[in-house]
Amino acid sequence: MKIDVTNISYKQLTPDYIPELLEIQEETFAHATGSSDFLRRNTTETLSVCFPAPSLVLGAYYEGRMIAFGILHAAGTTSENLAKDIDEVEDVTENANVKLIIVRPDYRGNGLQRALIIKLGEHAKECGFKWLSSTVSPENPWSKNNLEACGFTLNKVLKKYGGLERYLFVKKIG
Numbered sequence: 001m002k003i004d005v006t007n008i009s010y011k012q013l014t015p016d017y018i019p020e021l022l023e024i025q026e027e028t029f030a031h032a033t034g035s036s037d038f039l040r041r042n043t044t045e046t047l048s049v050c051f052p053a054p055s056l057v058l059g060a061y062y063e064g065r066m067i068a069f070g071i072l073h074a075a076g077t078t079s080e081n082l083a084k085d086i087d088e089v090e091d092v093t094e095n096a097n098v099k100l101i102i103v104r105p106d107y108r109g110n111g112l113q114r115a116l117i118i119k120l121g122e123h124a125k126e127c128g129f130k131w132l133s134s135t136v137s138p139e140n141p142w143s144k145n146n147l148e149a150c151g152f153t154l155n156k157v158l159k160k161y162g163g164l165e166r167y168l169f170v171k172k173i174g
């Protein structure tokens with residue numbers, strides 16, 4: 001449904017919200033038609049590492065309800081850091097992953113993914129990161145369009161998360 005996006009407020013979330021984030025993720029899988037390969041199934045473990053600064057988890061609220069969320073993950077030197085696959089990034093700690101953005105099915109089509117990418121990118125820039133990266137499934141043209149609209153470019157196609165095909169997108173921000 002189309003909503004008045006000027007009435008959306010954004011809030012930094014704490015690990016207390018993990019059950020709600022997982023519930024929104026499950027709602028997304030339940031709503032999807034066809035294969036579930038379009039999204040990596042996050043767990044309490046894969047989400048909990050995304051809360052300590054400079055990582056950021058943002059919830060978007062409308063009429064008192066979380067309708068979307070976005071996660072920026074500063075993955076440091078861990079294998080989660082997508083820059084490990086990007087030749088142009090010499091120091092992977094200068095990269096932050098745009099790890100996960102979900103908009104509840106009823107609220108899609110209001111440009112919320114783009115709004116969240118912009119907010120996460122502003123935070124990354126303020127924190128001194130020089131690169132943003134993100135993976136997208138070939139089955140997710142909406143995310144691909146939104147990343148491109150936000151200035152990301154395709155770096156390569158690779159297999160991630162146990163063999164799923166993913167487009168790796170990158171943006172230089174510093």
Ligand SMILES: CC(C)(COP(=O)(O)OP(=O)(O)OC[C@H]1O[C@@H](n2cnc3c(N)ncnc32)[C@H](O)[C@@H]1OP(=O)(O)O)[C@@H](O)C(=O)NCCC(=O)NCCS
Pocket residue numbers: 028038039099100101102103104107108109110111112113114136140142143146
């Ligand atoms: C990808 C996603 C975040 C985009 O949501 P969004 O920001 O609301 O999308 P947009 O506002 O850019 O939508 C543009 C158009 O595509 C449509 N659209 C967006 N996502 C869609 C989807 N999953 N299925 C069908 N249509 C979709 C919108 O309804 C809108 O149509 P309209 O122009 O006729 O109104 C959302 O589809 C989603 O949460 N998907 C599941 C999770 C996911 O794959 N996340 C990305 C990987 S991290």
